[in-house]
Amino acid sequence: MCCSDPQKEEPKISVDWSRVLVSRDEFFKVVAAVSAAFIGLVVAIPGIGFAFGYFLVPRQEDWIKVGPVDKYEPGKTVDIVFTDTTGTPWDGVCAKRSAWLRRMEDGNFEAFAVNCTHLGCPVRWEAGAELFMCPCHGGVYYSDGHVAGGPPPRPLHKYPTRIANGQVEIKVGPVLAEG
Amino acid sequence: MEKVLDTALDWLQDRTGLVKPFMHVMLHPVPRKSTWAYVFGTAIMTAFIVQLASGVALSTMYVPSGGEAWESVKWITEKVPFGAWLRATHYFGASAMIIFVGCHAIQTYLYGAFKFPRELNWITGVFLLFLSVSIAFTGQVLRWDQTAVWTVAVGAEQALRAPFVGPILVRVLCSGDNVSSASLSHFYAMHVFIFPVLLIGLIGLHVWLVLHHGISEPPTPGKPVNKDTYREEYHELLKTDGAPFWPDAAWRDAVFSVIVVLGICACALYFGPPMIENPPDPSLINAEPKPDWYLTWYFALLALVPAGIEDWFILLFPVFLVVGMLTPPFLSNSGERSARRRPWAVAIVVVVVGSVLALWQEGINEYWTPKFAAKPVPPAAIGATTGPIAAGAKVFNDRGCLFCHAISGHGGRRGPDLTDVGERLTHDQLTVRIVNGGVNMPAYAGNISPKELEDVVKFLESRRPHDKNNESNEPSEIKPSDKKLQETGASATDQQGNKH
Numbered sequence: 218m219c220c221s222d223p224q225k226e227e228p229k230i231s232v233d234w235s236r237v238l239v240s241r242d243e244f245f246k247v248v249a250a251v252s253a254a255f256i257g258l259v260v261a262i263p264g265i266g267f268a269f270g271y272f273l274v275p276r277q278e279d280w281i282k283v284g285p286v287d288k289y290e291p292g293k294t295v296d297i298v299f300t301d302t303t304g305t306p307w308d309g310v311c312a313k314r315s316a317w318l319r320r321m322e323d324g325n326f327e328a329f330a331v332n333c334t335h336l337g338c339p340v341r342w343e344a345g346a347e348l349f350m351c352p353c354h355g356g357v358y359y360s361d362g363h364v365a366g367g368p369p370p371r372p373l374h375k376y377p378t379r380i381a382n383g384q385v386e387i388k389v390g391p392v393l394a395e396g
Numbered sequence: 397m398e399k400v401l402d403t404a405l406d407w408l409q410d411r412t413g414l415v416k417p418f419m420h421v422m423l424h425p426v427p428r429k430s431t432w433a434y435v436f437g438t439a440i441m442t443a444f445i446v447q448l449a450s451g452v453a454l455s456t457m458y459v460p461s462g463g464e465a466w467e468s469v470k471w472i473t474e475k476v477p478f479g480a481w482l483r484a485t486h487y488f489g490a491s492a493m494i495i496f497v498g499c500h501a502i503q504t505y506l507y508g509a510f511k512f513p514r515e516l517n518w519i520t521g522v523f524l525l526f527l528s529v530s531i532a533f534t535g536q537v538l539r540w541d542q543t544a545v546w547t548v549a550v551g552a553e554q555a556l557r558a559p560f561v562g563p564i565l566v567r568v569l570c571s572g573d574n575v576s577s578a579s580l581s582h583f584y585a586m587h588v589f590i591f592p593v594l595l596i597g598l599i600g601l602h603v604w605l606v607l608h609h610g611i612s613e614p615p616t617p618g619k620p621v622n623k624d625t626y627r628e629e630y631h632e633l634l635k636t637d638g639a640p641f642w643p644d645a646a647w648r649d650a651v652f653s654v655i656v657v658l659g660i661c662a663c664a665l666y667f668g669p670p671m672i673e674n675p676p677d678p679s680l681i682n683a684e685p686k687p688d689w690y691l692t693w694y695f696a697l698l699a700l701v702p703a704g705i706e707d708w709f710i711l712l713f714p715v716f717l718v719v720g721m722l723t724p725p726f727l728s729n730s731g732e733r734s735a736r737r738r739p740w741a742v743a744i745v746v747v748v749v750g751s752v753l754a755l756w757q758e759g760i761n762e763y764w765t766p767k768f769a770a771k772p773v774p775p776a777a778i779g780a781t782t783g784p785i786a787a788g789a790k791v792f793n794d795r796g797c798l799f800c801h802a803i804s805g806h807g808g809r810r811g812p813d814l815t816d817v818g819e820r821l822t823h824d825q826l827t828v829r830i831v832n833g834g835v836n837m838p839a840y841a842g843n844i845s846p847k848e849l850e851d852v853v854k855f856l857e858s859r860r861p862h863d864k865n866n867e868s869n870e871p872s873e874i875k876p877s878d879k880k881l882q883e884t885g886a887s888a889t890d891q892q893g894n895k896h
Contacts, residue, residue: 268582271572272564298679304576309463311545311576315679331681336698337553338546339681341768346796347843352684353550354699355766355800355810357838365838368703390573 425638462577484664508733546685615733696759767808788855
């Protein structure tokens with residue numbers, strides 16, 4: 218009779234099992250919901266990942282040879298046509314690209330994207346006027362690509378150029394996404 | 397015989413349970429006064445069925461590959477039996493869908509049919525409208541000609557204006573960094589799978605809602621919608637003045653649908669399939685991308701919006717359109733339905749339709765584009781064959797002035813007509829304008845020599861058609877109407893003279 222006090226009974230373990238275990242009904246609900254979610258994810262993730270896979274591909278850039286330096290007359294702006302190598306093998310003609318290349322009097326080259334910075338229409342070099350003109354809304358640029366008039370907000374996009382082994386090269390990336 | 401049919405129907409009902417619901421739908425009562433204004437919904441359905449049939453047929457030959465799509469469309473048009481016909485009906489079927497979606501929206505709006513309890517009819521209808529335009533637009537891209545390729549590029553450039561997410565939107569639109577075969581395949585999947593499935597699902601919901609709430613009765617002025625009593629009144633109306641859909645109302649739908657199909661066939665026969673011009677080669681830069689007719693008004697709007705608010709406009713206008721179209725049932729879903737008691741509703745329709753038509757007209761004329769094909773101003777209009785005026789005319793013709801400015805009907809309309817500029821501007825004003833340019837005009841300072849400048853100014857100064865007509869080519873003489881001007885000019889010189 219030393220330690221335990223007969224008056225003070227050990228408290229019985231009492232657990233509200235309904236709060237720990239799930240009922241049969243609830244269990245079936247959870248099974249159904251989890252199954253649906255599982256199937257949904259298994260079906261959706263690869264599908265969406267595939268359809269939007271281009272977000273997982275790193276940005277591609279390429280130095281493209283556009284001909285020997287001597288081919289280009291100083292002070293002249295000419296249309297150069299090349300093939301975008303970043304696409305799929307079945308791109309066909311839609312992988313072809315144009316750019317405006319200008320050999321300046323000092324021997325350097327400038328290459329402009331054909332896309333008007335207003336809405337992306339292809340600008341034309343009008344040699345008589347010495348201006349780039351856009352057929353869509355009449356955007357006009359000077360020979361150095363700066364805006365001469367009309368709605369364009371920015372100068373024409375310039376591709377980086379370099380000369381390697383007597384060849385003019387321009388660095389082509391995603392034109393549209395850069396503006 | 398009838399007994400046999402009855403037995404057959406009974407058996408079908410017993411085994412499928414579908415006969416009764418079908419009869420219920422066909423025989424459901426509609427307000428007797430809902431007549432010819434109510435045929436547009438069916439017209440859209442009919443056009444959509446034409447689209448499904450012709451579209452599935454076309455898909456059996458079409459190749460959604462960047463390098464071959466254009467060839468396959470050409471092949472379908474030129475070599476395959478019925479190919480040109482199917483392409484034409486698919487194009488005019490799409491046009492019919494867009495036209496009747498517009499008619500249907502205007503009719504239900506003016507009749508106040510979007511009010512209680514049909515708010516969701518309107519909202520699903522708005523989504524169907526935008527889906528119809530989207531499926532038509534993606535279809536235009538599938539032609540994969542030069543215009544299609546540049547249309548995607550122009551769309552991407554617009555998406556690029558969005559802050560932060562611009563580059564992401566561009567990638568989604570092009571399905572990559574550039575317009576490529578991947579862009580086409582994605583547009584193809586949208587056009588033939590995603591949008592049709594969404595359309596069919598939403599049409600199902602829309603038609604279900606129409607059946608669930610019943611076709612709205614033509615509104616009576618002074619009989620507003622009261623949410624507490626509307627349903628009761630409507631059912632009372634059906635009892636007293638209703639008629640079974642089949643055949644009392646259905647015959648009108650059938651007749652109008654035949655007219656729609658005949659219209660599509662007539663256009664297909666007369667106009668033929670939409671042109672597929674140059675191949676989708678982005679290196680061919682002599683392109684002038686233009687959307688199909690139903691977006692011409694939007695194309696014009698983009699051209700005419702002031703440059704200062706353009707970014708905001710490109711971003712917010714589509715949002716404004718969607719939100720604006722969705723608002724009617726939220727703004728007022730009870731009260732007067734009749735257009736006679738809703739002057740603002742009528743005004744909105746008149747303004748919207750008027751604006752679209754006006755913009756459409758502008759979009760066809762395209763005065764804002766330089767006219768690269770303009771014929772040079774001919775010697776007869778120049779009025780000189782030698783000397784500075786003739787030299788100046790050559791500058792005008794050769795230096796690109798002609799693309800934007802017209803003289804005596806020759807040239808573009810991007811800039812002001814210069815036929816009589818000699819009467820409006822002085823020698824100095826002309827020089828300043830050419831050297832410095834303007835908002836839309838390049839500064840020619842670095843582009844022409846002093847001699848050319850002097851010549852072209854002389855040429856422009858000589859553009860005085862009214863002098864010529866009235867004073868038989870004697871520039872020194874003073875016209876009576878010009879006397880006052882001349883006098884003020886003279887007095888101005890006097891004042892300057894006095895100062896010195």
